[in-house]
Amino acid sequence: MDFKHYSVLLNETIDNLNIKPDGIYVDGTLGGAGHSSHIAAKLSDGGRLFGIDQDEDAIKAASERLRPYEDKVTIIRDNYENAVSRIKELGVNEVDGIILDLGVSSFQLDNEERGFSYRYDTPLDMRMDRRQELTAREIVNEFSEMELFHIIKNYGEDKFAKNIAKHIVANRKQKPIETTFELNEIIKAAIPARMREKGGHPSKRTFQALRIACNRELEVLENSLDGMIDFLAPGGRICVITFHSLEDRIVKNNFRKNENPCTCPPEIPICVCGKKSKGKVITRKPILPSEKELEENSRSKSAKLRVFEKITK
Numbered sequence: 383m384d385f386k387h388y389s390v391l392l393n394e395t396i397d398n399l400n401i402k403p404d405g406i407y408v409d410g411t412l413g414g415a416g417h418s419s420h421i422a423a424k425l426s427d428g429g430r431l432f433g434i435d436q437d438e439d440a441i442k443a444a445s446e447r448l449r450p451y452e453d454k455v456t457i458i459r460d461n462y463e464n465a466v467s468r469i470k471e472l473g474v475n476e477v478d479g480i481i482l483d484l485g486v487s488s489f490q491l492d493n494e495e496r497g498f499s500y501r502y503d504t505p506l507d508m509r510m511d512r513r514q515e516l517t518a519r520e521i522v523n524e525f526s527e528m529e530l531f532h533i534i535k536n537y538g539e540d541k542f543a544k545n546i547a548k549h550i551v552a553n554r555k556q557k558p559i560e561t562t563f564e565l566n567e568i569i570k571a572a573i574p575a576r577m578r579e580k581g582g583h584p585s586k587r588t589f590q591a592l593r594i595a596c597n598r599e600l601e602v603l604e605n606s607l608d609g610m611i612d613f614l615a616p617g618g619r620i621c622v623i624t625f626h627s628l629e630d631r632i633v634k635n636n637f638r639k640n641e642n643p644c645t646c647p648p649e650i651p652i653c654v655c656g657k658k659s660k661g662k663v664i665t666r667k668p669i670l671p672s673e674k675e676l677e678e679n680s681r682s683k684s685a686k687l688r689v690f691e692k693i694t695k
């Protein structure tokens with residue numbers, strides 16, 4: 383299977399990284415190296431790119447695509463939450479730019495056997511890193527009704543979360559829920575018929591929720607941004623592309639906090655908490671895809687790019 387993936391907000395991200403030919407860059411979500419191949423093409427022999435992905439197939443596809451630049455690229459299979467420590471181990475203490483293009487690739491979504499999509503009848507899986515033990519199957523069959531409710535409500539923002547969780551638990555008492563299509567049927571039955579026509583496929587939100595939970599997507603993002611900003615050299619930039627409001631809120635709030643971390647009450651005239659700004663938010667409003675991109679790629683629809691620049695000393 384070819385690694386097909388339309389790189390979202392490609393020019394906007396590359397422009398905002400302000401790439402210096404001899405700089406050091408990190409792509410924490412390498413995928414098919416769509417963004418990374420453009421970064422690598424701008425680097426001189428003195429520059430370096432670290433590309434990270436937790437998915438074995440992405441690593442293979444990216445290694446192939448980046449072969450023309452192999453002298454200046456280091457590829458690491460890991461979770462991007464370990465990016466800073468993995469790169470420091472290689473003797474690098476700061477970098478000039480970092481990009482995160484979050485979520486799954488079209489390649490993962492369209493690859494039936496990965497179990498990410500409600501469109502194909504396959505075993506429930508949804509792991510980006512298949513070395514991990516927890517799968518969507520285990521979440522669906524073993525988590526409590528309350529845990530399922532919270533996952534579907536918080537990560538899927540589905541109005542029918544309570545009923546879906548209830549139906550899942552009732553069904554799995556008869557027999558374990560093994561496949562995406564079995565789960566589709568259960569979700570469909572939990573949503574009132576007149577509501578099913580609205581808001582796309584009935585499984586969309588629950589599948590998103592299970593994927594986020596299975597891969598700890600929000601926790602990883604939340605735990606990584608501060609360390610990545612600390613790892614930037616003065617004037618270095620981090621560009622993050624998000625695909626839903628839960629991710630975008632984390633990035634927006636984190637960048638704002640790093641710009642203005644002071645926790646002193648507003649009535650105190652001078653800062654006593656001692657927390658200093660780490661830089662500035664470049665994108666007061668997120669950058670959105672152009673009309674042309676939206677026409678060419680439906681996955682860009684919900685994409686937002688936010689950029690933060692490290693303070694220059």
Ligand SMILES: C[S@@+](CC[C@H](N)C(=O)[O-])C[C@H]1O[C@@H](n2cnc3c(N)ncnc32)[C@H](O)[C@@H]1O
Pocket residue numbers: 387388389390410411412413414415416417418434435436437440460461462463483484485486487488510602
């Ligand atoms: C949207 S795709 C990136 C596509 C890439 N920018 C391109 O243009 O080809 C996201 C990739 O990030 C990887 N990924 C998502 N979360 C990750 C994490 N926490 N750690 C490592 N890789 C992650 C996925 O496996 C997937 O390959």
